[in-house]
Amino acid sequence: MSGGSYYVPATSKWPILGSLALGTMLVGFGMILVHGLNGLMMAAGFVALLTVMGLWFRDVIKESRSGLYDAQMDRSFRQGMAWFIFSEVMFFGAFFGALFYVRTFALPWLDGEGAKGVAALLWPDFTASWPLLDPPGDVSGAREVLSPWQLPLANTLLLVGSSITLTVAHEGLKEGLRQTTRNWLLVTVLMGFTFIALQGVEYYEAYHHYGLTLEAGIYGSTFFLLTGFHGAHVIVGATILTVMLLRILRGHFAAQDHFGFEAACWYWHFVDVVWVGLFLFVYVF
Amino acid sequence: MAPKLPLHHPVEQSSTANAGGQAAAHPAPRYGIKRWLLTTNHKEIGSLYLIFSLTMFFIGGTFAMVVRAELFQPGLQLVEPEFFNQMTTMHGLIMVFGAIMPSFVGLANWMIPLQIGAPDMALPRLNNFSFWLLPVAFTLLLSTLLMPGGGPNFGWTFYAPLSTTYAPPSTTFFILSLHIAGISSILGAINIIATVLNLRAPGMRMMDMPLFCWTWLITAFLLIAVMPVLAGAVTMMLMDINFGTSFFNAAGGGDPVLFQHLFWFFGHPEVYIMILPAFGIVSAIIPTFSRKRLFGYASMVYATGAIAILSFMVWAHHMFTVGMPLTAELFFMYTTMLIAVPTGVKVFNWVATMFRGSISFEPPMLFALAFVVQFTIGGFSGLMLAISPADFQYHDTYFVVAHFHYVLVPGALFAILAAAYYWLPKWTGHYPNLRLAQWHFWLSVIGVNLTFFPMHFAGLAGMPRRIPDYALQFADFNLASSLGGFLFGASQLLFVWLIIKCVRGGEKAPAKAWEGAEDLEWSVPSPAPLHTFEHPPTFRHESK
Numbered sequence: 141m142s143g144g145s146y147y148v149p150a151t152s153k154w155p156i157l158g159s160l161a162l163g164t165m166l167v168g169f170g171m172i173l174v175h176g177l178n179g180l181m182m183a184a185g186f187v188a189l190l191t192v193m194g195l196w197f198r199d200v201i202k203e204s205r206s207g208l209y210d211a212q213m214d215r216s217f218r219q220g221m222a223w224f225i226f227s228e229v230m231f232f233g234a235f236f237g238a239l240f241y242v243r244t245f246a247l248p249w250l251d252g253e254g255a256k257g258v259a260a261l262l263w264p265d266f267t268a269s270w271p272l273l274d275p276p277g278d279v280s281g282a283r284e285v286l287s288p289w290q291l292p293l294a295n296t297l298l299l300v301g302s303s304i305t306l307t308v309a310h311e312g313l314k315e316g317l318r319q320t321t322r323n324w325l326l327v328t329v330l331m332g333f334t335f336i337a338l339q340g341v342e343y344y345e346a347y348h349h350y351g352l353t354l355e356a357g358i359y360g361s362t363f364f365l366l367t368g369f370h371g372a373h374v375i376v377g378a379t380i381l382t383v384m385l386l387r388i389l390r391g392h393f394a395a396q397d398h399f400g401f402e403a404a405c406w407y408w409h410f411v412d413v414v415w416v417g418l419f420l421f422v423y424v425f
Numbered sequence: 426m427a428p429k430l431p432l433h434h435p436v437e438q439s440s441t442a443n444a445g446g447q448a449a450a451h452p453a454p455r456y457g458i459k460r461w462l463l464t465t466n467h468k469e470i471g472s473l474y475l476i477f478s479l480t481m482f483f484i485g486g487t488f489a490m491v492v493r494a495e496l497f498q499p500g501l502q503l504v505e506p507e508f509f510n511q512m513t514t515m516h517g518l519i520m521v522f523g524a525i526m527p528s529f530v531g532l533a534n535w536m537i538p539l540q541i542g543a544p545d546m547a548l549p550r551l552n553n554f555s556f557w558l559l560p561v562a563f564t565l566l567l568s569t570l571l572m573p574g575g576g577p578n579f580g581w582t583f584y585a586p587l588s589t590t591y592a593p594p595s596t597t598f599f600i601l602s603l604h605i606a607g608i609s610s611i612l613g614a615i616n617i618i619a620t621v622l623n624l625r626a627p628g629m630r631m632m633d634m635p636l637f638c639w640t641w642l643i644t645a646f647l648l649i650a651v652m653p654v655l656a657g658a659v660t661m662m663l664m665d666i667n668f669g670t671s672f673f674n675a676a677g678g679g680d681p682v683l684f685q686h687l688f689w690f691f692g693h694p695e696v697y698i699m700i701l702p703a704f705g706i707v708s709a710i711i712p713t714f715s716r717k718r719l720f721g722y723a724s725m726v727y728a729t730g731a732i733a734i735l736s737f738m739v740w741a742h743h744m745f746t747v748g749m750p751l752t753a754e755l756f757f758m759y760t761t762m763l764i765a766v767p768t769g770v771k772v773f774n775w776v777a778t779m780f781r782g783s784i785s786f787e788p789p790m791l792f793a794l795a796f797v798v799q800f801t802i803g804g805f806s807g808l809m810l811a812i813s814p815a816d817f818q819y820h821d822t823y824f825v826v827a828h829f830h831y832v833l834v835p836g837a838l839f840a841i842l843a844a845a846y847y848w849l850p851k852w853t854g855h856y857p858n859l860r861l862a863q864w865h866f867w868l869s870v871i872g873v874n875l876t877f878f879p880m881h882f883a884g885l886a887g888m889p890r891r892i893p894d895y896a897l898q899f900a901d902f903n904l905a906s907s908l909g910g911f912l913f914g915a916s917q918l919l920f921v922w923l924i925i926k927c928v929r930g931g932e933k934a935p936a937k938a939w940e941g942a943e944d945l946e947w948s949v950p951s952p953a954p955l956h957t958f959e960h961p962p963t964f965r966h967e968s969k
């Protein structure tokens with residue numbers, strides 16, 4: 141509840157420039173997809189968006205460091221970040237929901253299971269299985285299933301491990317051990333980027349050795365949707381952690397007051413948890 | 426449970442810097458276009474939202490007029506069937522995402538900080554960002570009408586494969602515009618939750634808040650929970666269209682019905698997103714003009730929460746005819762009917778609030794009363810549709826169109842109009858022309874019921890929705906609907922005129938513009954100064 145004088149920022153040009161940048165980027169993306177134009181517009185929008193975000197966050201950091209924020213402001217940021225992560229959970233929830241629906245209902249029904257087995261009349265020879273290598277219609281599936289016990293397992297260890305190293309870094313910050321924080325944060329960032337690199341290797345192998353592509357029916361669709369959006373979130377998370385590392389190096393964050401760092405941790409743990417779900421339901425089961 | 430809302434002004438200004446227009450600590454550029462582009466002020470952003478949604482209301486309304494003109498008589502007269510499809514689709518999309526939702530966000534922006542004694546929204550810059558995403562999103566959406574192949578033509582529910590395999594090329598841009606609008610909604614909702622939970626005046630407990638804040642809090646939760654699911658669904662559409670995936674393509678092992686599940690998991694809570702804030706508005710207006718405390722405040726809060734929770738468990742009532750297992754038909758039928766219980770609690774409480782009240786019929790009250798009656802009609806037709814075996818008859822007929830328009834136009838929209846008349850004195854410092862507003866009310870009531878009531882009959886008789894032509898037997902119903910539609914559309918011009926006049930001048934309103942109004946917003950001057958509650962007021966709840 142309201143205690144002192146809550147900080148209300150002056151006018152800012154970042155919000156409207158940010159919305160224009162986002163619009164430019166997405167329209168540029170559409171231009172590539174629909175009209176086959178080059179990526180110039182999209183790239184310009186992307187760079188503009190990054191710039192605006194950088195400048196916007198710079199303002200926030202400045203205000204924070206000049207002591208304009210009180211405990212109530214801190215709670216607002218916490219609320220904001222927590223609910224943002226909840227929205228991300230629901231976003232991935234839609235993808236996981238699609239995966240479960242297809243595996244539990246759509247494919248068995250296509251195979252004639254259930255009281256309403258009319259869908260089985262479409263492709264009488266179809267047999268349901270998961271991962272689906274042999275789609276019912278004229279869509280050619282993947283040749284082979286990815287094994288969870290090679291790269292994916294390594295990636296799981298990397299990401300779960302990085303959550304632990306990040307916690308060590310965070311504990312260090314709380315204890316005022318900035319050396320510890322710096323070192324373990326660096327390790328975390330490196331593990332994050334290694335994960336992304338390994339994921340790149342896996343995508344290469346999927347396309348070139350396993351015939352697992354976006355076009356390879358529902359197995360390829362769900363595989364790339366879930367791992368792709370997760371990978372994008374790891375890139376964002378690792379970038380945020382890199383920024384945090386730079387801020388640590390510049391002497392930002394106090395032992396008691398470092399919500400920017402904490403928010404980055406929340407985000408990273410969220411990305412980690414999503415991966416565990418992915419590892420279990422996309423790769424193992 | 427004892428009613429906890431204080432009946433008399435509960436405010437103590439904690440310092441000399443009171444709500445009355447003291448010098449702004451954070452001066453905004455007060456003139457020129459920049460003031461509006463760069464603002465972080467919740468009142469200015471609220472006004473932007475309201476003006477934007479009014480604009481979209483007229484654009485979406487124009488599309489509806491095209492539809493009603495084509496359906497004025499049987500046969501194809503004015504537009505090509507392809508264009509007719511684009512008009513029904515864009516009408517729905519614009520009204521849902523561009524008119525109703527942003528107008529509620531505008532009201533939240535204006536009123537929530539005033540009702541809880543906060544200096545602004547919790548995250549003011551993010552607030553401005555949320556707003557400016559909307560013009561970008563809707564410019565893009567409207568521009569699809571001019572693209573080769575035309576705009577979206579698959580209905581506002583954009584079912585696959587109509588929206589994937591058989592969609593016009595502009596669909597990719599439609600998807601991207603929905604992404605932008607979705608980001609705007611999510612960020613706006615986050616802001617509202619943070620404001621309500623964190624910025625209440627000292628001493629104001631959750632159960633002391635006006636119901637509008639409560640219903641918006643729960644609405645914001647729904648938004649954050651389901652807008653990402655919509656984003657996920659349209660992302661899969663985008664990939665099916667552009668990257669050869671098979672999410673909604675059975676040949677690749679996917680399922681077009683999956684799209685419907687995802688869409689309605691978003692879509693059903695979405696209809697509550699468009700009605701819960703209306704409940705909050707009506708729960709403010711009816712006590713004011715009945716000069717009584719709201720009956721059953723706590724039960725209103727719990728009922729809102731119950732509706733929100735149930736809204737996640739009913740989605741497949743939109744899909745009874747798609748071929749679901751019997752268990753699912755029954756489950757979704759019963760959960761849907763269960764929603765009538767908390768909704769009934771609300772209607773009961775509104776009526777009980779008026780019981781033995783000293784009622785007067787100013788325009789806000791007229792619209793709120795009409796809301797209660799007309800929304801209840803929409804609720805009852807919803808109950809009829811919830812009966813799975815009966816729905817096999819009603820499905821995809823004009824009965825469905827009648828149902829959801831009763832909830833959204835004489836329901837949600839009337840609540841928005843009620844809110845506008847209720848709070849215009851606070852916004853502008855002037856009363857709207859009450860006589861003219863009465864004209865607006867009666868013309869709207871007649872127009873809206875003449876439009877949508879006959880649709881029940883047309884639908885029960887079997888007229889399918891989304892078709893530009895119809896059998897001769899439906900001619901009279903459609904004639905009535907079209908005449909009603911034109912009347913309703915034209916009478917909204919009166920509303921614009923009223924607002925312009927009210928902004929420019931009119932009878933001066935005091936701080937407490939309505940005799941029976943008791944919430945915190947009536948303790949600040951009319952018009953509310955740019956900055957209010959910069960130092961939080963102390964809120965005293967009545968002992969006992």
Ligand SMILES: [Cu+2]
Nearest residue numbers: 693740742743
């Ligand atoms: Cu529904």
